[in-house]
Amino acid sequence: MKYILILLFIPFLSNAQIKQEQLDLMPWPQNINLTAGTFVLSKSFKVNITGNSNPRIFLGATNFLRRLDGRTGLFLEQAFVIKNNEVNEAELQINCVRNGKIGLNEDESYQLEIQPNKIMINATTDIGALHALETLLQMLQNTSTLFYFPTAIITDYPRFTWRGLMIDAARHFQPVDVIKRNLDAMASMKMNVFHWHLADDQGWRIEIKKYPKLTQLASDGYYYTQEEIKSVVKYADERGILVIPEIDVPGHASALLSAFPEIGSKVSNEATYTVGRRSGIYTPTLDPTNPKTYQLLGEIFDAVCPLFPGNYFHIGGDENQGKEWDANPKIQEFKKKNGLANNHELQTYFTMKLIPMLKKHNKELMGWEEIMTKNMSKEAIIHSWKGVNESVSPGGSLVAAAKNGYKTVLSNGYYIDLMLGVQSHYLNDPIPKNAVLTAEEKARILGGEATMWSELVTPLNIDSRIWPRTAAIAERLWSNENVTDLNSLHKRMKTISFRLEELGIMHLRNKEVILRNISNNQETKALRDFSNVCEPLKVYKRNGGGKKYFMFSPLTLFADACTADAFDAYDFDTAVNNYLENKNIENQTLVTNFFRKWIAMNADLISLSGNAPLIQPLLPLSKNLKDISEELLLIIENKKTMNPDLLNGLLEKFNSRSPADVEVAVYANLKKLSQ
Amino acid sequence: MKYILILLFIPFLSNAQIKQEQLDLMPWPQNINLTAGTFVLSKSFKVNITGNSNPRIFLGATNFLRRLDGRTGLFLEQAFVIKNNEVNEAELQINCVRNGKIGLNEDESYQLEIQPNKIMINATTDIGALHALETLLQMLQNTSTLFYFPTAIITDYPRFTWRGLMIDAARHFQPVDVIKRNLDAMASMKMNVFHWHLADDQGWRIEIKKYPKLTQLASDGYYYTQEEIKSVVKYADERGILVIPEIDVPGHASALLSAFPEIGSKVSNEATYTVGRRSGIYTPTLDPTNPKTYQLLGEIFDAVCPLFPGNYFHIGGDENQGKEWDANPKIQEFKKKNGLANNHELQTYFTMKLIPMLKKHNKELMGWEEIMTKNMSKEAIIHSWKGVNESVSPGGSLVAAAKNGYKTVLSNGYYIDLMLGVQSHYLNDPIPKNAVLTAEEKARILGGEATMWSELVTPLNIDSRIWPRTAAIAERLWSNENVTDLNSLHKRMKTISFRLEELGIMHLRNKEVILRNISNNQETKALRDFSNVCEPLKVYKRNGGGKKYFMFSPLTLFADACTADAFDAYDFDTAVNNYLENKNIENQTLVTNFFRKWIAMNADLISLSGNAPLIQPLLPLSKNLKDISEELLLIIENKKTMNPDLLNGLLEKFNSRSPADVEVAVYANLKKLSQ
CATH class of the missing domain: 3.30.379.10 (Chitobiase/beta-hexosaminidase domain 2-like)
Incomplete structure (x- = not known):
């Protein structure tokens, strides 16, 4: 033996x-x-x-x-x-x-x-x-x-000291178990900063014992108790992770103001505010001229700071359009009296008043890049987030902040809620190749942070929005800047994605849950095949103007089962490129197998839709994919010659918005094959 | 239009x-x-x-x-x-x-x-x-x-007022999110009593502020804070569910005694106790002769009772074998002095002392059937649990209790941890058909309770052990006693099982998680097919003598992906019965399709096992199923005549224990076809 x-x-x-x-x-x-x-x-x-x-x-x-x-x-x-x-x-x-x-x-x-x-x-x-x-x-x-x-x-050892993930628990509340499983996943990717967005227009999510009104009136019952906060901070500590709370002021304050309208900037003393139910930028803003504002914020900070032993506190500060300030003569007068030339200076006045309130608790103030105005204290940390979507040069504020003497953290390019492919995040280096920075300036760039804004995110689908793409961001922030091979990234991400399951991450399993619901408990194979070539509409197209999805709208739909980096799209891309390079029979079969699969899938979806109303919105797009698959199959197998007009017509159909709020991720390759 | x-x-x-x-x-x-x-x-x-x-x-x-x-x-x-x-x-x-x-x-x-x-x-x-x-x-x-x-x-309206589920959070801790999702599922099945087993030999799971030692020394860090308990009670209340805590005494006390050895029954004053790591009955028992025992329990009850607004408190009382009592001369002397003829009477003495301690908090004492001794107060509620496994007549104590003037609740026949098929639970009526009971006696039978003992249960697999079988128990307790059609039950359970997903129940999705792990991230179809005809070893065979699984052993195995009522077994049963009744080609095909599936599955499993060590233990059983499938396929398709010896030999192979800790659920039907 x-x-x-x-x-x-x-x-x-x-x-x-x-x-x-x-x-x-x-x-x-x-x-x-x-x-x-x-x-x-x-x-x-x-x-x-x-x-x-x-x-x-x-x-x-x-x-x-x-x-x-x-x-x-x-x-x-x-x-x-x-x-x-x-x-x-x-x-x-x-x-x-x-x-x-x-x-x-x-x-x-x-x-x-x-x-x-x-x-x-x-x-x-x-x-x-x-x-x-x-x-x-x-x-x-x-x-x-x-x-x-x-x-x-x-x-x-890590390249950057700040390797963060932000979770927005305000727009859709994320219970403690969601936070904890994501802390486990962060730790597995050697990430060390969890930024917890705890208040926004759509909800106030942290218990303040002195002011129960905040959670009674502005949370719909969905908030973290102080003990829950402590248990999350302890859980994070056990995993080497620093937790940074964010209370977003003076804008993004509808929830806060719905409990305390008296510190709002509206003209009338009897004005009221309501918790936001839709996406987008709201006007409610704290009144920076009202001493009560600072008194209340001071008391809130006194309650919140001791829960977080770290040395940082995020006060938001973003997207204050100053509409209420402009409309309020009293505030205009205050600006004049105090020599504040514009709303930026007024906001700086406001933010500067917060610094000592936080310093008292040994906390440095951090804010989104809007806080970086000329008189802002150099002690503040600037969180760079704007880019092309905001019509500014990507991460421009990061370089400016470093040059201006601020410590800074990059989130532009790491907005995982935009549902972009992993490559764009992966290749987004916190130290831009073209930036001319001294060693001292470089050292002020602390690292970066993926941001999980939760307009379209619930406990059911959040994990598939964070992972596995955030693993690639974690690598960008930890590993050598020369580690940039995309093939290697894709290959490794498959295993990493699978391994995240053992930490309780639900991205794979909850996809099946959503598909079972859509299928009305029928066989899900066809839906799975389709979801593997579809991606949710990107940037803010799925909910343009905030018109379709409110905070209580269903997020159990096909688009919620789909993810960025559709599973089969990468393989199809490889197959098409190989085929175009060498049209041997093996390469051809790899491509035509996809077409056969999509043709059969369309038939299956039609059949399933007989007992599943939620499949109906998928059928037009599935039919488009079937139609072009049939045509290309005939062409590739030499049963038909290419008709460019016909193919262009078929491709054109993909440009109408799908009622399923998704797009096919294989469009570019279908186009390549049609030429 | x-x-x-x-x-x-x-x-x-x-x-x-x-x-x-x-x-x-x-x-x-x-x-x-x-x-x-x-x-x-x-x-x-x-x-x-x-x-x-x-x-x-x-x-x-x-x-x-x-x-x-x-x-x-x-x-x-x-x-x-x-x-x-x-x-x-x-x-x-x-x-x-x-x-x-x-x-x-x-x-x-x-x-x-x-x-x-x-x-x-x-x-x-x-x-x-x-x-x-x-x-x-x-x-x-x-x-x-x-x-x-x-x-x-x-x-x-409900037939019984007590429609309960017990979850043992002691042997394997079950976090708050597991409890809450199961409360949602209970409410969907109109169940109204959640019995929370909070202390046992393997762990003390509830924070007692006066005695932090309990959770420091006896919980491995896994326990509910008082605030978590309150949040669960509130969550249950919002869903119409009463929560009943259980602190199991005087036996099942290893965890309690590991923190407070001074109230144990061992002879030596310096004896120590340790938290249990295995299954089975432990000897550590509280000392009923020691005033400190009552002082401590009183203080524990004073801390626990206010957390639970309901009027019931479960003190366990089961499986005290009295070994420590017998071995302690001081305790023997106490019995003699107090005229207590045996350990039963001593335990009654103990239990009776608890009644006023609970009454002070407006709580009635409830205990497992062992507390029903001749001097036990008629105010106590008797929880009937013993049956064939304990060599007594099933639910015998229930009828006895009702006749003796006690209110009583049935759990014998509802032990879902035994992994028996749903039918046995469904047909187990709390009022036995053959029992002769007066109306008054019948009224003392409050209802029943499914018991989820957690020796082999973690947050990953617990839902598949509770659901969907507990839905059938819920129906037994709510619906008319004549609602007993098994075909209807099976048909409805399929939909109910699917719908439980929307409440966060993880039975379906976590099965795939386990199979992905076993497959080492390969295609899981063959594993899924196999899991759909396998069931975990029943009663206590999977962990006979508590020798294989300790409280820290992996429960991520094939047996954990399998469930009672294997999905395909019921359909195979139908197919075989139809075929034996009428051997037309349609009926034959339905049977032979299964055989073809299992033959292909075995080949796939062998292939997958090349890169998945966890598949190796499945192969012998899969081979047995393939072997007999091949043989029966030839016979049914008239390509071979039946060889009873050969078939018996093939059937015999199923009687060796599979290293995967499962059994095939189609054995009886394979045998039918082999005759």
Whole structure:
């Protein structure tokens, strides 16, 4: 028996050298040196912690064991890691020199060395060690019968210190479990800043004990209690993540003002405000001339700040159009009296008053780029968000801020709510190639942040809007700037996307839920096939002018099952490019298989629609795809010659808006084949 | 255009009379009278509330609108229902005479009348009205293009006042979101008691502020804060559900004693206890002779009781084998001194001391059937759970309790953790057909409760263990005792199971998650096909003797993707029975299609296993199914004559335990075909 085992192992070991390109690591480490050996996992695999460790790494190591066991089904013997030096002979040794402090500029580096019988993680802080454990989980490989790690030495550290995700919990409330599972996913991508957008026109989402009116009148019952906030902050801390709250003022204040109309800028003292139910920019704005405004905000900050141990507080400050200010003679008079030339200066006056209110709690003020006016304190952090959609040069404020002496964070280009393909985000570097910046100015660019605005996002579909694209953003912010290969990105994202499921991310599973609902519990294959070539309308086209979707509208529709980077579109793109390069029969078949699939799919959708009203809006677009597929199939298989007019007509049909609020992601390739 | 519309509608309306058998209502209402009309839904559909209403029905009506909109995609115009008489002209009028009180014996009846242009709900209490809204959602029908309700008059009320679900949050912790989504599902099945098992050998799950040690030492960090408990109780209240806490004493106390060893029954004063990590019965038991025991329990009750406004408190009381008591001379002496003949009497002594401690908080004591000893107070509620597995007559204690003057609740026969098929639960009536009971005795049988013990249950797989089988139990407890048609049950359960998804129940979606993990992100079709004929080992065979699975073992395995009532087994059963009755070619094809599917599936599994170690344990069983499928296929298609020895040999193979911890659910039908 012994001999047989050895014989079985020989082919495995001799072929073991894995190539870097085969690894699905993300974000890609700074240095990786693969060697020829393997570390084979068995149920006796154990972890030992040494150094100056703490509950964070004990919990991290325990969670690591459970995830490893869940993947491998090995029935690992070690249950919990609860103190140092528990299992001195353990195969995995983790050493941390000191406790990490959650916040910016902490040492997050680590070294991970995998030897055939031993794995060593060395890190200055436990936060670095947590990152190492994520890398180790990503290193897991398998044969047909066992799981192993390839031997390697990895040294790694982040390029930027701010690698953030913002979630807007105001427009659609996102319960604690949604936040926590996304914190897990962030940690797995080595992200370290969670920016929590807690108040906007559509809702006030944080309990203020002194002012229960806020949540009673402005949350529809959907808000975080202070204890829930604390539990999220603790959960984030355990994963090395800093939480930054945002209370958006002086604009985006409809919810706040619906509870406290007396601090609004409307002329009448008896004016009222209501919570917003639609998308878009609202006019309600705090009155910067009213002392009560600062008194109330001060009390709110006094309640909110202690919940967040980090040193940053986001006050929003964006999209104040000043309409209420312009319309209020009292405010105009105030500007004149105080030598404030325009509304920008008035807003600066307002924002400057907030700085000491936050400093009292040891918090630096952060705001969207509109706060950067000439008299703004250099202590403020500028959050750069505007770009082409706002008719300004993309991320222009970032460079300006760095040059003006502000610390700054980039979100322009990372607006994942726009439903753009991953490549645009991935290739968006926080330090623009063409920017001429001194080392000091560069150092002020702290990093970047993906922004999940939630106009069209609910707990059902939010994960598929955040992931896996945010993993690519995480790589941009962590990895070397030269890591930009798109083929590698796409290949690795497939595995990373799948692995996010083990952290509770629902992007894959909830897609099926939506399709089952649309199908009325019939077979979902045709819907799935169609969803894999459709993408939700991009930028703000799905809800242009905020006219179609209100905050209570259904987001259980086909467009909600579809995602950016439609699954089959990338493969079709590859197939078409290969075919156009070499029209051999294999390449041809890869293309024509897609056409056959879409023709059959259209027939299936028609059949399903007999018992599923929600399929009706899909049929025109599906028919367009079937029509052009039939035509191109005949042409490619030489049963018909190309008729450019006919094909142009068929292509033209794709330009009408689909009632399903999606577009086909294969249009460009259909066009290529039609020429 | 008008004419065309009318013409289009005529065939719909004239064929509109739906039959009762087509409705997928569950639990089936007491009276339903269908008429020939239809109420067609449009986006202008609105709700109006009248009578003595309250926030519960406003929230219920709002949630109803969102669910209806999520299903239909109609973009309903009404956002929130926040007060009485908001929309007097609304098509749906809900009238409640008075506020319901959460608890037993409340009036839960309702009348639902659907007319072609108007729907009326009349109920004594808002709780009845909430039930009516669930029925209305179940009444929703569709054509190919629209959604409608068939006209009908339904009058409905529950047969039993206790329609419960117990969730064991001790053995595997179940976070708040798991509890809340299951409360939603319970409400949709008109269940009204949530029994929350909060402490057992494997964990103490409720924060006691005076004694933080309990959760620090005995929860591994997994427990409910008092605020979380309150939020669950509130959530349940909003859905008409009473929450009953259970603190299991004097046995099942390893966790409690690991924090407070001084009140344990071990002889030594320096004895220690540890939190349980395995399944099975533990010996650690509270010391009933120690005044400190009562002092501590009193303080725990003082902390727990105010969190639960209901009038019931479950103290467990089960499975105390008295081993520690027998081994402790001091305790033996106490028994002698106090004239307690045996451990039963000692336990009664203990339990009786708890009654006033609970009465102080206006709570009646409830316990598992072991508490029913001769001196037990008649105020206690007896929870009947033992049966064949415990070598006693099924539910025997229920009848005994009713005869002895106790109120009683049935759980024997509703142990959903045993992974038995739904029929056994469905046909288990709380009032046994053969029991001779007076009307008064019958009235003491309050109802029944499904019990979700969590030895093998995590947030990933729990929903598929609870649902849809618990829907059948809910029907048993609500509907007329004559509603027992199994074909109707199976047909309706398919739709009900699907609809539970909209409440966030994860049984369907998480199955795919587990299969994706097993497949190592390959195509899951073959695994899905196999999981649809396999069922996890039943009763306690999967973890016999508690030897295989500990509380930290992986529950991400094939057995966790499989469920009771394997999806394809019922259809195969129908196909085989039809074929054996009439061997025509259609019936033959229905059977042989299964065989072809399983033969192909086995080949696919082998192929997938090349890159998926977790598939290896499935292959022997899959091969057995393929082997007998090939043989029976040849026989049925007359390509071979039957060889009984060969077939018996093939069948015999199914009797070895599969390393995948499952069994095929088609064995009996394979055997039928082999004869």
